[in-house]
Amino acid sequence: MSLAYITEKQLAISAVRRACLLTSSVFNKLVKNETLVKGDKSPVTVADYSAQAVISTMLHRAYPDDLIIGEEDASDLRTESDSVSSLRNRIVELANEALTAELGIGDIAEWGIGPGSEQNANQLLDAIDRGSYEGGRNGRMWTIDPIDGTKGFLRGEQYAVCLALIVDAQVQVGVLGCPNLPWDWLKPDGDKGCLFVAVRGQGAQQMKLSGADSAPLTMPPYTPSTFNFLESVEAAHSSHSTTSQISTIMGLTQSPIRMDSQAKYGCLVRGDGGAYVRMPTGVGYQEKIWDHATGSLLVTESGGIITDSRGLPLDFGLGRTLGENYGIIATVSDAHAELLDAVQRVVKED
Ligand SMILES: Nc1ncnc2c1ncn2[C@@H]1O[C@H](COP(=O)(O)OS(=O)(=O)O)[C@@H](OP(=O)(O)O)[C@H]1O
Numbered sequence: 001m002s003l004a005y006i007t008e009k010q011l012a013i014s015a016v017r018r019a020c021l022l023t024s025s026v027f028n029k030l031v032k033n034e035t036l037v038k039g040d041k042s043p044v045t046v047a048d049y050s051a052q053a054v055i056s057t058m059l060h061r062a063y064p065d066d067l068i069i070g071e072e073d074a075s076d077l078r079t080e081s082d083s084v085s086s087l088r089n090r091i092v093e094l095a096n097e098a099l100t101a102e103l104g105i106g107d108i109a110e111w112g113i114g115p116g117s118e119q120n121a122n123q124l125l126d127a128i129d130r131g132s133y134e135g136g137r138n139g140r141m142w143t144i145d146p147i148d149g150t151k152g153f154l155r156g157e158q159y160a161v162c163l164a165l166i167v168d169a170q171v172q173v174g175v176l177g178c179p180n181l182p183w184d185w186l187k188p189d190g191d192k193g194c195l196f197v198a199v200r201g202q203g204a205q206q207m208k209l210s211g212a213d214s215a216p217l218t219m220p221p222y223t224p225s226t227f228n229f230l231e232s233v234e235a236a237h238s239s240h241s242t243t244s245q246i247s248t249i250m251g252l253t254q255s256p257i258r259m260d261s262q263a264k265y266g267c268l269v270r271g272d273g274g275a276y277v278r279m280p281t282g283v284g285y286q287e288k289i290w291d292h293a294t295g296s297l298l299v300t301e302s303g304g305i306i307t308d309s310r311g312l313p314l315d316f317g318l319g320r321t322l323g324e325n326y327g328i329i330a331t332v333s334d335a336h337a338e339l340l341d342a343v344q345r346v347v348k349e350d
């Protein structure tokens, strides 16, 4: 067994597990004034902020020189007003609850966790803001999406806690925690809570969020009669009409599965859906690296290919976004060429 990135993998699993406990505990208690609307009109909750604070605190304790790209920043939490100060107090309370929880299997106290690891408000806001790195082609950087699919989280549907280590623009380690995802997609009322883990060159696996059970993941081969797409719930994030045209060209008969967040990548690599297709809804939106870093490694480590909608490889060395990469096409290797061809035909017609 390769030992490359063994500590980073364990740290990432541990950090994502703690963040998932936090987000699931918040959901039942979330009140309306614990959600803000960001400049781009998207929602952010106390759970997003505190989960980023927890993950960033652990990363910094373990690897103080590593840089971090996190989705959230604490600027809205640093102003002085009664509502902001109660929001801040709640974030401090939630983050400390997660940081100080008893050590579990694989946890190491030096990562700033376990009883006695409380952080004060300034330390936690600074931890959130440590995610402000602008990115680039060289060196080590982590990327955090503390809650991917915040809209799904608020609806009580799918969301994911996402963490990846990128070294010299290549994703090396990726962990995805999906607290609301059924262990078996066909048994929606069965056990929930899945963790997907990949290390470059070492494959991908699925574990239970609650324990150590793990199964290696290999995508099933392309079977046109059962092939279906995974796509966003939000039509503003991915064009449903474009995927429907692509589906028609490929002669597919199965309806798409719509789900928020990188949980789509988890469902893809374990074979619940045949392809993740994300088609731009207009011009101008640049995909963020934290929305695809973990998922892209899960795909390539379980027998798939991931490109943008023009067939170009995703470039994680350009900064906080994927730059001129537009859309996402991820599927098992033997289906990618046919899918990409169908995508090209639809794009040309439009
Ligand atoms: N216009 C546009 N186009 C494409 N993508 C966008 C757009 N606006 C936002 N986002 C990003 O979408 C992230 C959630 O994506 P999903 O499509 O997987 O989930 S969802 O179905 O939309 O909830 C979401 O991630 P979170 O903010 O972490 O939830 C955003 O980063």
Ligand SMILES: [Mg+2]
Pocket (backbone or CB within 6 Å): 042, 043, 044, 071, 150
């Ligand atoms: Mg967001």
Ligand SMILES: [Mg+2]
Pocket (backbone or CB within 6 Å): 145, 147, 148, 149, 290, 291
């Ligand atoms: Mg996201």
Ligand SMILES: [Mg+2]
Pocket (backbone or CB within 6 Å): 048, 071, 145, 146, 147, 148, 149, 150
């Ligand atoms: Mg997010």
